[in-house]
Amino acid sequence: MPTIRFLPDDRSIFVPAGSTILVAARQGGVTIEAPCNGAGSCGKCRVLVTERDLASLRLPDGSGPFDAGEGISAVLACHAEVLGDLTVTVPERKEAGLKIASHGVRGDVTLRPYVVKRYDPDRHETSILAGDELLAVEQGDISAECFGLVVDIGTTTLVAALMDLEDGRELATASALNPQSLHAQDVLSRIRFASTPDGLEEMRGSVVEEINRLIASVVAQVGVARERVYEAVLAGNTTMIHLACGVDPASLGKYPYTVEFTGGCHRSAAETGVAIAPAGLVYLPPAISAYVGADITAGILATQLHSEEGTTLLVDIGTNGEMAIVKDGRLWATSTAAGPAFEGMNIACGMRAGKGAIERFHVRENGEVEIGVIGGGEATGICGSGLIDIVAELVREGVIGPNGRFVNTERVSLPSTLRERLVTISGKPAFHLADDVHLSQQDIRQVQLAKGAIRAGIDLLLRHLGVEAGEVRSVLIAGSFGYHLRAESLISLGLLPSEFDGKIEFVGNTSKTGAEAILLDRECRPEMVRLVAGVEVVELAAIEGFDKAFVASLKF
């Protein structure tokens, strides 16, 4: 059996000849980021080998070798098959300083927690009650120490907050990457990964382990014992909640997309493996559908969408473009396959919102270009908000035509500051942003597809309700990503109708703030279950004219 030595971990693993490097790495506990889970489409699992070691690999079409300079070649770990001994170097991941929004709006909340403590001075003991049930009895008066936890399980990032159930204050927060994304980037790849019992356990185990690390971090920040944390509320999209609870998500990945586990209930902390008090409880808010999850339920609650007057729209601009709309007290919800472009995936120089990512772009009146980079240093890539800004500004300046094509500079006159940035890379037009960072024609196409899907969703939802865009009173943009966006860019891009100008409000991570409301006020829970039952889920694909609306929405 060939031996693979992985650097920089310096771990050696035997594998049967013909195994892929990725399989070998997973067996040996070496992490190689493979967001598309080996489909060979994302190109992010590149690893480095010396030219001499190339002879020990079989490389199917498209998997390399790619010249990495100085006698080193890059190959796709998911496809390269190991035939003989070799050494593989796993490049360092460039995710330093990842920007994760943990704040958002939240309406007023009455403090009525589900878990309460009663001290009995006669017996000198404290009873811990959950609803009407006795959770535990502890010695002494510990009635002042009653804590709860909320966790927003995002597809990309996790955010946890420790809350004081006595006064409703947020005591500490912590965030991390969702470790599942190392194996599979998007929701569907994760459902596929979890299609075997081992895969499901890997998905469940890794996210619970990371949640427990976040719990350790928040309790340590304020010196609270984790045994005094009695309830945790987990919000996230439907797939994330299935995976965190170890429920097989297979039905979510196939039409008719039935939901196996709808939530709206408790599980014991011990059963879920969430490391709070052993007798503690985990509450899972109700999901609306397979693609409109408990994160949106929490978002509706946080923004009090259901009690808004007139027509208000809530949109989460992400891979699944979830949206909910209220009109005269009634709720509708839908989701749309925007794809991962806004996460920087499938973009030539795309990256997540970490250090070095271009997050802002502006063309001044004199034609000068302003570029904002996270961390302030040299730009190494483009993140979602940067991508939206760049394309929106270039459309506004006429560098990109209404058809999404870079204009022909021989026919259209542009300020020299912009014209000189229009370059040709590998024979195709591109816009130069920094050394090694550019926007390609293909990137614009990806943006068109993503924004087209969301815009078509909005247009059809409005049409379904018989509402004109101008009649919408306010538009709430949710999601941690949403916070970094600019309203004018969303309109220049056509992702939102121009009638929404002046009505757009960024509400932040409402999945988390909604979960806080749920944690602090037990009365929210039955209200939410009722609310979810009354939401009408709109299947866009089933609506006549979705194709047409989508194609029409591709234009700028």
Next chain:
Amino acid sequence: MSEVKEKLFKELAAAVVDMDEDKAVATAEAVVAAKIDAYEAIEKGLSAGMERAGELFDEEEYFIPELLMCSDAMYAGMDVLKPHIRQDAVAEKRRVVIGVIEGDTHDIGKNLVKIMLETSGFDVTDLGRDIPPARFVDTAREIDADIIALSTLMTTTMDGMGEVVRQLNAEGIRDSFKVIVGGGPISQGFADRIGADGYAVNAADAVRLARRLTAAEAVAA
């Protein structure tokens, strides 16, 4: 070829490339009035225009809306010419069964491929979306298809494509059809793994692939 004929064919092609439905109809009417062979006009005029549109798509000059508008012009011209096709002039068309695999309802990509194949002279049977593997196999056998074209947008349903190939093998009719695959999560590597005959990255590429595979088949036969 007479000069008039050549000029009209060029104009038909240009009408398609320029997405000009009115011009496509007017030129097609001129073709009919001049008693020029309608089938040849479709082949050398409208289809040639669609082929050029496909090239422009590849060159990233055109995108999905342009491609659809070109096909609208093509269909408008076809509607005029079709009633005038002499039956003896019609060459046997290559037949394609297309559909979105079971479990998936996203069909915009499939519809685009269907349009491109149709406008390139293939006879396309569209099964629609959420189609079980067995129906592809049964329909392909029924209509004696040359190609089975499978589409999906979802990672979770792509294994159904491999199932189509397995069923063809199990029934001993794998060699009777070419299987081509495409869609968001699909790659050449995936196509190789499941034993498909080809992968197309987009609708224009699908036409080239279908042509290449059926041409190879003709040579082999």
